[in-house]
Amino acid sequence: MAPTEFKNFPSQEELDRRKIVGINLETVTDVASTDFPGHWPGEDMSWSKKNFQKSFNVQFHHNTSYDSSFSLIGIDAAVANAFRRILIAEIPxxxxxxxxxxxxxxxxxxxxxxxxxxxxxxxxxxxxxxxxxxxxxxxxxxxxxxxxxxxxxxxxxxxxxxxxxxxxxxxxxxxxxxxxxxxxxxxxxxxxxxxxxxxxxxxxxxxxxxxxxxxxxxxxxxxxxxxxxxxxxxxxxxxxxxxxxxxPVATASYRLLPTITITKPILGKDAEKFKNCFPRGVIELEKVTKKESKMVGSGYDGHEGENKAVVKDAFNDTVSRECLRHAEFEGKVKLGRVRDHFIFSVESLGQWDSDEMFLEAVKTLKVKCAGLKKSLAGVQELA
The missing domain is CATH 2.170.120.12 (DNA-directed RNA polymerase, insert domain)
Structure with a gap:
């Protein structure tokens, strides 16, 4: 069989779209991950250590002895959940x-x-x-x-x-x-x-x-x-x-990063109502500028000085879907979650510092992986 040639290189916009889990009024869409070989014709989706090192990122949001919050970006849900379970059940x-x-x-x-x-x-x-x-x-x-x-x-x-x-x-x-x-x-x-x-x-x-x-x-x-x-x-x-x-933990949990996309302008009283559908600080009101009001077909034309709804900080959203219940927002907003962005929250009981516990969880997972690798090597020798 001739080797497969990978010629298709999707845009960054397309790659970002594939990472979004759709949140609808009564359903959730695009739940399954698609970044595996053979799913997208002409694309090389094989795992690469180099690509992983480029895409993986850790962001700390706050860190104290008893409480820490951080994001792991660019990993699979199975790995994130392994860390969570180790934190709860395998740290001495x-x-x-x-x-x-x-x-x-x-x-x-x-x-x-x-x-x-x-x-x-x-x-x-x-x-x-x-x-x-x-x-x-x-x-x-x-x-x-x-x-x-x-x-x-x-x-x-x-x-x-x-x-x-x-x-x-x-x-x-x-x-x-x-x-x-x-x-x-x-x-x-x-x-x-x-x-x-x-x-x-x-x-x-x-x-x-x-x-x-x-x-x-x-x-x-x-x-x-x-x-x-x-x-x-x-x-x-x-x-x-x-x-x-x-x-060692009171709680060890994670959630996916929420995304809010306003697809059509939300103005005036609707903007006020839209803001109240979300936790404080997620949606803010801004004035329509003179430049925006002159853009024909933008939805802002003729609305100079009116309030418009803008996404200020989607991080704090609880994805309650409240905005999807109202007819005036239908077709104007899309809710989602980023599939590979895990926001961890770790509350220590005091025996370990909260950030130390996570490092210990990483060590424990490495030991487990080394044991599995050794067992697989033994099976190959027997075969």
């Missing part, structure tokens, strides 16, 4: 796994208290958590009871204590009704959990690097005089695929 964190109740006279049952403690996120020295702390091998459920925790060592287990009792405040004013003033330790917070280092943990987790809750004001229980909680806890390293308490 520290959480309480075992709770040993010495005494609990609060109104919260032991099992509920243990569950609440397990959901408290913890942080510590990053070098210690990444390099020193190893994975904990959980004991078999049906194994001997006295041997279940024989393999708890300083390099795989963090020991925490919570020993607190509620007492009356003798200095409270007469007639006071606020329990926080009437009693000592009326509320039990995450900051009341005490880290007890043992072995060589002091070297890795001390001072500012000590193990502590990411948010000290998480409410664990409410006590009244005579009630107390005395528990010992073992925290271990885990991932979100084992249990949601190990997930």
């Amino acid at each position: 964190t520290l959480a309480i796994e075992y709770v040993f109740v010495n005494n609990n006279t609060s109104i919260i049952q032991d099992e509920v208290l243990a569950a609440r403690l397990g959901l408290v996120p913890f942080k510590g020295g990053k070098a210690g958590l990444l390099k020193y702390l190893k994975w904990f091998k959980k004991p078999q459920e049906d194994g001997p009871e006295d041997e279940k925790f024989d393999h708890c060592y300083d390099y795989n287990t963090i020991v925490l204590h919570l020993n607190i009792e509620c007492t009356r405040n003798e200095d409270a004013e007469r007639g006071e009704k606020d329990p926080l003033k009437l009693y000592h330790n009326a509320h039990v917070y995450a900051k009341d959990i005490v880290f007890k280092p043992f072995g060589t943990q002091e070297k890795w987790f001390s001072g500012e690097d000590a193990i502590m809750p990411t948010n000290p004001d998480i409410l664990i229980a409410k006590l009244r005089p005579g009630q107390c909680i005395d528990v010992e806890m073992h925290a271990i390293k885990g991932v979100g695929s084992d249990h949601a308490k190990y997930s």
Whole structure:
């Protein structure tokens, strides 16, 4: 068979059009990607590392320790979703796994208290958590009871204590009704959990690097005089695929970049109404210039000084389709989303900085790809 010759070179406008997912009143069109070999006759759509390096781009919109937003431009949805799933389920964190109740006279049952403690996120020295702390091998459920925790060592287990009792405040004013003033330790917070280092943990987790809750004001229980909680806890390293308490993110999501194209002029009161169909700042009103009003057939002729609707910032649009419900805008606007522009939003719980987590997700995906490549090489050798 003679080699295929690729002669067709589409314009940039045509390439941009192919990337748009159409948003209609009740349907979504052009959902499937078309950038694969053989779809467009005469075009070479084979994957190229060089072309990928040219087209791929990362844009940061804002970045703080607990919250970051950035865009990945020029990748496939499968890769973007892989990053999202890794962020949720495969980045290791520290959480309480075992709770040993010495005494609990609060109104919260032991099992509920243990569950609440397990959901408290913890942080510590990053070098210690990444390099020193190893994975904990959980004991078999049906194994001997006295041997279940024989393999708890300083390099795989963090020991925490919570020993607190509620007492009356003798200095409270007469007639006071606020329990926080009437009693000592009326509320039990995450900051009341005490880290007890043992072995060589002091070297890795001390001072500012000590193990502590990411948010000290998480409410664990409410006590009244005579009630107390005395528990010992073992925290271990885990991932979100084992249990949601190990997930390092509050949310990790992405959305496609919205596009708004005004195909025919929207003027006067219609422009005001059109603006109100979108979130604030997406659509703005501008005056029709004298030059535009003299352009015959533009739709602006004879409307000098009137308000016209213009797209100011489509980034903040929520694609609610509200404008498509009104007859006066029919045929005047097209809504869409850019198929290869993913706007990520990552909210950290505090164990990792939000941007660090994404870099860790990239490392994890690289390890997975290397493993798959090695497995494929082994299959080829057997074949």
